[in-house]
Amino acid sequence: MKHMPRVLIVEDEPAIAELLAVNLRHSGFQPTWAMDSVTAQVELDAVLPDVILLDWMLPGESGLSLARKWRADPRTKAVPIIMLTARGDEHDRVAGLDAGADDYIAKPFSTKEMLARIRAVLRRRAPEQAGGSVQIGALLLDSSTHRVSFEGQPLKMGPTEFKLLHYLMQHAERVHSRSQLLDRVWGDHVFIEERTVDVHVKRLREALGAAGPMVETVRGAGYRITAQPVAPAPTTRAARVAQAPSTSASAS
Secondary structure (H helix, E strand, C coil): CCCCCEEEEECCCHHHHHHHHHHHHHCCCEEEEECCHHHHHHHHHHECCCEEEEECCCCCCCHHHHHHHHHHCCCCCCCCEEEEECCCCHHHHHHHHHCCCCEEEECCCCHHHHHHHHHHHHHHHCHHHCCCEEEECCEEEECCCCEEEECCEEECCCHHHHHHHHHHHHCCCCCECHHHHHHHHCCCECCCCCHHHHHHHHHHHHHHHHHHHHEEEECCCEEEECCCCCCCCCCCHHHHHHHCCCCCCCCC
16 A cells, blocks of 8 residues: 655644645545644654644744754654745744754645645655665665565565565665664654564565575664575574584494
8 A cells, every 4th residue: 555644734724724635635635633732742753754844833832932842852863844934034944944944835835836845855864765776785675666576576575564674675794773673664653662673574574585585684783685694503403413523333
C-alpha cells in the first residue's frame, strides 16, 4: 500500500483548518488537526507526522516558539515545518525561518501553492526513500518497483522487512544498533521496544532464505548486512565428532 504522508495542521481557526484538511485528503495526504500548542504536542507524542503546517498566531504558545522547541528536540528536529501566517513582510519571514521553519506561506494562499510547497519539503527531506536499486553480491533490491531478488529468484517480504533491508543495504558493512534502526526504520512511531528489531530481523532472514546469513548479528553492537557472511562454526555433537581426528582401529 502506498504511504499517505501525515500532515499535522496546527491552526486555531476551524474554518481554515477544515479547508486545509479537505484539500490535503483529496491530494493523498493524511491530515490531523490540532487547535493549540498543547493539542499539537499530544499529537506529536503519539505519532510523528511527515510535515507540520504551523500557524504563527496561536492561543497560548506561539507557532514561532513551537518551531524553536521542536527544532531543539532530537526526536522532532528533522520533521519539516511550514509556517502559515498573515504576517508577510520580510522581517517576519526571516524570523520564521530562523526559528527553524523549512518554508513560509503568507495568508491568503492558494491550495495549489500549499500542496506544491509540502511536496517540495518532503522531497528535500526524504533521500532514503529515493527510487533506484541497490545490490550487494547476488542480492538485489529495487525500491522503485518494491522488488527483492537473490541470484535472480524473487523474494517476498513484508513492508517493514523491505524497509529494514533497504536501509541496511544502503549502509552495507556498517553495524547499526537497535536504537539506530528504530530511529531510521521506525522513525514515525514512538513507543516501540528494541526487541521489535530482533523480531523483524528474524523475519527478514527467513524471507531472504539462502541470503539470510548476509544479515549478521554483531554481539553487543547490533546488526549489519555484508556481502561475505562468516560461516558459523559447527556446534552440534555430530559436527564435533566429524571434525575430531580419527583414531586407529587396528590395535590388534
